[in-house]
Amino acid sequence: MDSSVPAIFIACILMSLYCCPLQALLCPPLPTSMNITEFSCNSPSLNNFPVGFPRQTRLISVEFTNISTIGVDALVGLPNLQELHLSNNRLKTLPTGLFRNLPKLHALDLTDNLLEDLPPGIFENSSALKQLVLKGNQLVTLHPSWFQTLEQLEFLDLSNNQLKDVPPYCFNKLGNLTTLDLSFNFLCKLSPQILEGMPRLEKLILEGNQLRSVTEETFHGVPRLGFVFLQNNSFTDLPAGIFKPLGLLELLDISKNKLTSWNPQFSGQGTKLSLDLSGNPWVCDCRMRALLNWVKLHSVLLYSTRDVICAYPKSLEGQAVMTLGEADFGSC
Template sequence: MAKIGLSQPQVSGHCEVSVSTFESRFSSVPFRFQHSVSQPDDTTKTKWVAFLRILLFPPFLFNFPFVENLSGTGDLLAPIRCSHDKAKVEQIHCGRDSLWAKATELQSRRMDSSVLICILCVGLSLHCCRLQALQCPPVATPSNITEFSCSSPSLSHFPAGFPERTTLISVEFTNISSIGEDALLGLPKLQELHLSNNRLEDLPGGLFRDLPELNTLDLTSNLLEDLPPSIFENSSSLNHLFLKMNQLTKLRPQWFHPLRQLQTLDLSNNQLKDVPPSCFSKLENLTALDLSFNFLHQLSPQILEGMPLLERLDLGGNHLHSIADKTFQEVPRLGYLFLQNNSLTRLPPGIFQPLRNLDTLFISDNQIASWDPGFSGQITKLSLDLARNPWVCDCRMSTFVDWVMRHSAVLYSREEVVCASPESLKGWVVMSLKEAEFGVC
């Protein structure tokens, strides 16, 4: 049975039906159904839920009189006529892993039998799709279609034949392990390329050479151990690059030097042990950098040079033992800093002094015993996570607690910010102590 939730918006011409699962004895298929109306909608209509049981295989389903012509082969947009006195389906996207349909209302603004009729069409189309081989991209599509999604575990070769007008390609959750160097030729308007959750082991050096408008590239969750030095040589328009959850063991500065427009760089969950000092020095527009969950033991003091606009830095989940006192001097706009789950034993006094916009700081799950934060005087409110560190509850901690109280700082997991020493205070919640109860320095 499919559970179909419909919502009627308060603007004209649009209604969506989202279906999280379509279950039968043979499959569980996600799809979405889109209903477009030709007249302004009533603003008083509320959400409602319809339950529709569609048995995929009984042949009598195909005897409904309103089904004039139903077609669909693989992952394509096929024109169909699924008409009723109040509605008809115009287009259907038919794939093994996804399906959507577009319908127009012919006579009435009321979403009653017309919607149910169209939903039946979607169910029938699912049956059609189950019987057809995957074909992606489509052989022929309407000229207004510029985005294509090809996702199937059975897909083992990168699809070919995308039209020149294509602006987005998503080939994800497939069995593809390699891509030819010319796979993306002839796509000058491509802006987004999503290749996550495949089995890519390497990429050819010239793969992105003919994509002047590419601004988003997602290579998440593949098997990449290295990339050609010049792979991004012609990718100067790139704004967002996701390389997380691969097997990268090193970073090459040549990858990033051409990417002067890059705003987001995610290198988390790889096998990185160090970062070359000049690696990111050309990323003058970068606002978010994620190096979390690698194997970094130390950071060069120059690691953040050349990134004056950086606002978010995630170094959590590494093996960092220390951080140089001038590390954050070049990133005054940094507002979100994550250092949790490392092996830090100390933080230099005043290390966060340059960070006038600091909003969130996580240093939980380290080995920090004492700390003189020396925050900038411009910071008026701060969210902190200091949990699960072996804090020494002496006069220095008392000073910090006083600062937290005066600045109305938000302290996450405060019940887990406890004293490790002196022995008389071991296990006490730091924020529960009064000034006179702290140990002497």
């Protein structure tokens, strides 16, 4: 290490200036003579993206700052960059060529910025990406072109945006994706092709949308899907047989919807199922009795049983379903 570099300067870099007394430095760039491969800065006073990263840099973390723009050449000359963390800034847009010539970039985090849209070709040179996090922005529309070259992507987080729809076949090139998070958007419906082309998908998170229905074809083609989160939506019905293709399903959360009855149909269940039925306005008649019998027969683990409550008939309103005997359920 260059002995001419002041010790306090080095300490500021390594500690991200969070506790550094020289706040005026505002996370300075690394001198090219220093053999440091990771750069971290979280100074809220930083207004401009740092420059001067050494060629050997593998990780850049510029988070919780005040930067609102980033130049198209900000990452030029960084062929070894593997992780880029830009969460909790004020970025409103990104230039088209920002991620060009980053052949090793496999993790990109843009959580909690102000992004309303992205250029169509923003990720066309990012084929090595495995993790992409766009959580907590203001995206209204998804462009299928964003995802057409991301064949190695394994984790995609689009939660907490303003999405009202997902275009058909939007993710059909994501053959290695294992986790898709679309929670806390404004989705009212799902295209039957939303999961097309994702045979390795294991976890689907759709919590906190406005979904009312889903077609029986939705879960075809995702045989590895084991965790499905549909809670906090507006489902009034789930089609018979919708979960039949999911022989490896381990956890299904349909709590806090508007379901009054449900006829579960599964085939070839290879794992023990955990299920959350709480927070729905259940009708406690012969259909609920059949549902409970199915739960017992298949040794299904029920979560939050105290909150699985009868809404109808009036005589059973507010009663916990699990406290009822066979004779308590009304006829259909």
